[in-house]
Amino acid sequence: MLRKDVNDLLTLTGPGTAMGDLFRQYWMPALLAEELAEDDCPPVRVKLLSERLIAFRDSKGRYGLIDEFCAHRGVSLWFGRNEEGGLRCPYHGWKYDVTGQCISVPSEPEESGFCQKIKLRSYPLIRIGDILWTHMGDAAQRPPEPQWEFAHVPPEQTFTSKRWQESNWLQAMEGGIDSSHVSWLHSGALNSDPLFKGARGNRYNHGDMRPHFEVVEADGGLFIGARRNAEDGKYYWRITPWVMPSFTMIPPRGDHPVHGHFWVPIDDQNCWAWSFDYHPVRALTREERTAMQDGFGIHVKYAPGTYRPLANKDNDYLMDRAAQKRGETFSGVDGIAMQDASLQESMGPIVDRTKENLVSTDNGIIMARHRLRKAVEALRDKAVVPPGVDPAHHRVRSASVVLDPDIAFVDACKDDLKVRPGVKQSSV
Amino acid sequence: MNAPTLLSSCAHAAGAAEARFRVDYPNARARASRIVALDDGAAAVMRQVAHEDWDGARFLTFRAARSAPGIAGLTLDATLAAEDGEETRLSAELEGADVVVMIASAGHGAEGAAVVGNACSVRSIMTAGLIVAPRRDDPGVERAVQVLRPHAAVLVIASDPDFVPAMLTALRA
Numbered sequence: 059m060l061r062k063d064v065n066d067l068l069t070l071t072g073p074g075t076a077m078g079d080l081f082r083q084y085w086m087p088a089l090l091a092e093e094l095a096e097d098d099c100p101p102v103r104v105k106l107l108s109e110r111l112i113a114f115r116d117s118k119g120r121y122g123l124i125d126e127f128c129a130h131r132g133v134s135l136w137f138g139r140n141e142e143g144g145l146r147c148p149y150h151g152w153k154y155d156v157t158g159q160c161i162s163v164p165s166e167p168e169e170s171g172f173c174q175k176i177k178l179r180s181y182p183l184i185r186i187g188d189i190l191w192t193h194m195g196d197a198a199q200r201p202p203e204p205q206w207e208f209a210h211v212p213p214e215q216t217f218t219s220k221r222w223q224e225s226n227w228l229q230a231m232e233g234g235i236d237s238s239h240v241s242w243l244h245s246g247a248l249n250s251d252p253l254f255k256g257a258r259g260n261r262y263n264h265g266d267m268r269p270h271f272e273v274v275e276a277d278g279g280l281f282i283g284a285r286r287n288a289e290d291g292k293y294y295w296r297i298t299p300w301v302m303p304s305f306t307m308i309p310p311r312g313d314h315p316v317h318g319h320f321w322v323p324i325d326d327q328n329c330w331a332w333s334f335d336y337h338p339v340r341a342l343t344r345e346e347r348t349a350m351q352d353g354f355g356i357h358v359k360y361a362p363g364t365y366r367p368l369a370n371k372d373n374d375y376l377m378d379r380a381a382q383k384r385g386e387t388f389s390g391v392d393g394i395a396m397q398d399a400s401l402q403e404s405m406g407p408i409v410d411r412t413k414e415n416l417v418s419t420d421n422g423i424i425m426a427r428h429r430l431r432k433a434v435e436a437l438r439d440k441a442v443v444p445p446g447v448d449p450a451h452h453r454v455r456s457a458s459v460v461l462d463p464d465i466a467f468v469d470a471c472k473d474d475l476k477v478r479p480g481v482k483q484s485s486v
Numbered sequence: 487m488n489a490p491t492l493l494s495s496c497a498h499a500a501g502a503a504e505a506r507f508r509v510d511y512p513n514a515r516a517r518a519s520r521i522v523a524l525d526d527g528a529a530a531v532m533r534q535v536a537h538e539d540w541d542g543a544r545f546l547t548f549r550a551a552r553s554a555p556g557i558a559g560l561t562l563d564a565t566l567a568a569e570d571g572e573e574t575r576l577s578a579e580l581e582g583a584d585v586v587v588m589i590a591s592a593g594h595g596a597e598g599a600a601v602v603g604n605a606c607s608v609r610s611i612m613t614a615g616l617i618v619a620p621r622r623d624d625p626g627v628e629r630a631v632q633v634l635r636p637h638a639a640v641l642v643i644a645s646d647p648d649f650v651p652a653m654l655t656a657l658r659a
Contacts, residue, residue: 418614
């Protein structure tokens with residue numbers, strides 16, 4: 059249970075909100091690089107943290123993320139012409155560069171310098187890996203660039219997708235650190251999904267439906283260990299890192315690529331679920347990449363021409379009761395990502411946490427909320443930089459291991475939970 | 487004939503407009519929560535929050551194991567101290583309890599964890615273990631983990647004592 063005032067504190071991320079200010083401390087995924095594929099390509103509407111923006115790539119390959127609306131009469135610059143070093147409003151020809159600076163007002167004499175007085179709000183947009191990242195906070199406090207491993211391995215080793223989720227970011231993120239649902243909701247997929255099946259660890263998931271949990275604070279957030287029984291009195295551990303505010307990694311299975319998510323607020327009732335897969339030491343196989351593109355694993359099939367899942371609210375997520383009855387899927391919804399998203403969206407746009415009845419095994423979620431609240435308050439009241447801003451906090455990995463029963467996972471796996479260039483993930 | 491026909495009978499009911507039609511009522515009865523400090527350090531942390539407005543939670547401190555007629559083969563009970571200092575018995579406190587939160591500080595709590603944990607286990611009572619330690623690298627944390635792990639469905643290591651009321655609120659204690 060969470061009091062309404064605390065629920066509001068953690069879920070509302072628009073301008074002027076405390077949680078919005080927290081998100082503005084970080085570099086966040088804004089677009090896939092494929093959305094601005096070439097110089098002078100069409101601009102793209104972007105909404106992040108309840109701000110409507112327009113992204114474009116100018117004639118020299120520079121990326122810009124600026125206020126969507128022309129300063130003259132408020133026209134959306136999505137209709138703009140991206141040409142000759144800027145984005146020109148088609149209404150009266152006002153033109154803006156990637157910093158939002160107006161560089162042309164055709165109705166006024168050039169020598170008047172009028173256009174110098176016009177500047178749209180803008181944010182930096184940089185490419186790292188397959189993603190264009192932005193920082194929407196104070197430029198004077200801009201942190202070093204992000205160091206997430208999936209974005210820094212060679213391109214042939216990584217794949218990223220994004221999908222629109224019609225819910226607040228927090229309930230989506232909480233799904234990412236809720237290991238206990240895997241043995242239920244995703245039980246069918248562990249046997250059938252090409253990016254999950256075949257791992258020895260799957261047997262432990264199926265064999266022990268009542269995992270025990272240990273929650274340990276990390277510099278950047280948490281490590282959440284889910285422990286299940288293995289052979290000879292040993293424990294199978296699945297260790298999920300959460301880095302504040304919204305980065306989660308899924309413990310790996312066998313030699314399958316490692317997956318994870320960013321959960322980025324679009325507004326208070328919608329978020330982007332960013333989903334990545336990478337292998338630290340080898341290229342993704344053609345079969346793996348094809349499976350990801352076809353919506354297997356944590357990715358989805360799209361409604362054509364969009365980043366909206368093909369299975370969505372409008373079609374009841376393509377519910378298949380016969381597959382549910384046969385046991386192929388537990389909920390009747392196909393695909394791991396939409397199994398999660400359908401249920402999280404069903405909670406309502408912002409779940410009313412005053413009504414929930416948490417149990418002791420929900421303590422990973424309880425601790426994550428607590429740390430978020432503390433960080434929000436420390437930033438708001440004392441200007442303390444929150445965990446997860448420091449790039450050192452990004453260099454984490456998930457892990458799945460079998461350990462003797464009397465060992466603390468966080469000590470035994472100290473190296474497994476760090477990025478080690480050239481060393482493969484620790485996985486069962 | 488199962489196709490949704492009204493807004494409220496399809497997935498769009500998850501939208502903001504339909505959220506206001508959710509049935510508004512208390513969907514759970516009050517839980518009987520027992521918070522047990524396993525050592526003096528934990529008791530000091532517990533005292534900081536015991537006076538707050540809880541939904542029936544009882545705050546107790548482990549004093550000593552004591553032999554007792556067995557329940558499901560157990561031969562140990564325990565003496566606990568209630569908030570007012572009165573002594574009480576673990577077996578009495580566990581009657582009707584829904585959840586037991588055991589709190590330990592680094593390096594302590596071994597005897598109490600086993601007695602309380604086993605007593606909860608034979609009664610199928612939900613358990614949580616909480617180790618409050620300012621420093622994760624304190625060697626005592628590892629010892630506390632080892633003694634609590636067999637007896638708690640979840641084990642949390644928290645550096646911040648403020649997590650105690652946050653956890654108890656979340657669990658509707």
